[in-house]
Amino acid sequence: xxxxxxxxxxxxxxxxxxxxxxxxxxxxxxxxxxxxxxxxxxxxxxxxxxxxxxxxxxxxxxxxxxxxxxxxxxxxxxxxxxxxxxxxxxxxxxxxxxxxxxxxxxxxxxxxxxxxxxxxxxxxxxxxxxxxxxxxxxxxxxxxxxxxxxxxxxxxxxxxxxxxxxxxxxxxxxxxxxxxxxxxxxxxxxxxxxxxxxxxxxxxxxxxxxxxxxxxxxxxxxxxxxxxxxxxxxxxxxxxxxxxxxxxxxxxxxxxxxxxxxxxxxxxxxxxxxxxxxxxxxxxxxxxxxxxxxxxxxxxxxxxxxxxxxxxxxxxxxxxxxxxxxxxxxxxx
Numbered sequence: 001x002x003x004x005x006x007x008x009x010x011x012x013x014x015x016x017x018x019x020x021x022x023x024x025x026x027x028x029x030x031x032x033x034x035x036x037x038x039x040x041x042x043x044x045x046x047x048x049x050x051x052x053x054x055x056x057x058x059x060x061x062x063x064x065x066x067x068x069x070x071x072x073x074x075x076x077x078x079x080x081x082x083x084x085x086x087x088x089x090x091x092x093x094x095x096x097x098x099x100x101x102x103x104x105x106x107x108x109x110x111x112x113x114x115x116x117x118x119x120x121x122x123x124x125x126x127x128x129x130x131x132x133x134x135x136x137x138x139x140x141x142x143x144x145x146x147x148x149x150x151x152x153x154x155x156x157x158x159x160x161x162x163x164x165x166x167x168x169x170x171x172x173x174x175x176x177x178x179x180x181x182x183x184x185x186x187x188x189x190x191x192x193x194x195x196x197x198x199x200x201x202x203x204x205x206x207x208x209x210x211x212x213x214x215x216x217x218x219x220x221x222x223x224x225x226x227x228x229x230x231x232x233x234x235x236x237x238x239x240x241x242x243x244x245x246x247x248x249x250x251x252x253x254x255x256x257x258x259x260x261x262x263x264x265x266x267x268x269x270x271x272x273x274x275x276x277x278x279x280x281x282x283x284x285x286x287x288x289x290x291x292x293x294x295x296x297x298x299x300x301x302x303x304x305x306x307x308x309x310x311x312x313x314x315x316x317x318x319x320x321x322x323x324x325x326x327x328x329x330x331x332x333x
Contacts (some may be wrong), residue, residue: 007141015148017145026202030205033332050161066320090138096131111317136152149199194207236297277292
């Protein structure tokens with residue numbers, strides 16, 4: 001048993017599960033809320049605008065996985081190299097890969113790294129990345145998910161040496177409201193509120209909450225409009241699933257670079273279909289093309305309208321870590 005686990009008091013040792021190291025852990029997901037609070041029984045972390053990433057080290061074998069069980073080794077080879085120097089035999093870490101634009105994390109900057117399979121090409125993008133690790137799930141033969149969050153974070157901090165590109169996610173105690181106001185003033189995406197004694201459960205939970213300063217939402221690309229001003233598409237038709245039906249949420253026509261339009265237009269043409277994938281025909285008009293609901297986009301917007309459409313949407317990037325069929329409207333609870 002690892003010395004950090006040996007030092008645990010008996011009541012905590014009982015919560016350890018001796019098992020073979022898994023090659024995939026279903027992530028714990030947070031619930032969006034607008035009920036912001038301070039509480040001595042909760043901790044508060046910065047919410048990062050990046051890609052969820054799990055680090056797995058089993059002996060000399062190190063690999064990275066997304067929240068939907070896709071290998072990320074080709075996108076972030078510097079994390080692989082850094083993790084090979086961990087002075088533990090087996091470990092599973094949960095974190096978020098980010099890139100920075102100025103002082104803030106930027107999903108737009110990270111786009112050049114997403115979905116890459118060739119490590120050399122990833123490094124040649126020139127985009128510097130870091131992973132902020134916020135949880136530990138497994139260590140040297142034992143699963144730690146039943147331990148309280150603060151206990152896991154104490155073990156995490158001592159289990160490895162944190163050196164760029166691997167960073168420890170710090171937290172603040174009690175004063176969530178104050179921290180949230182500071183976050184919004186600094187133009188962060190928001191903060192995470194986590195119950196201090198929470199277990200790591202492999203579902204969406206109310207023990208982890210999202211306090212968001214900005215509105216954004218993952219949405220499915222179900223089509224595009226032709227452009228009258230440029231080659232390629234004019235806007236993307238967006239939707240989310242409800243009761244297995246793709247609900248039309250509006251269209252987005254801003255936030256695209258010229259290079260993205262050229263590249264993505266070719267991809268859209270390859271998956272074009274004749275049948276409308278949305279549950280309604282309200283977007284049917286001249287110069288509209290439908291595509292197989294495959295790509296997922298991150299969309300920033302001001303608010304939802306009364307008829308469930310996006311107000312002032314802006315494209316932020318594509319996501320490769322979530323299947324289209326899993327995209328639903330995120331409603332604060």
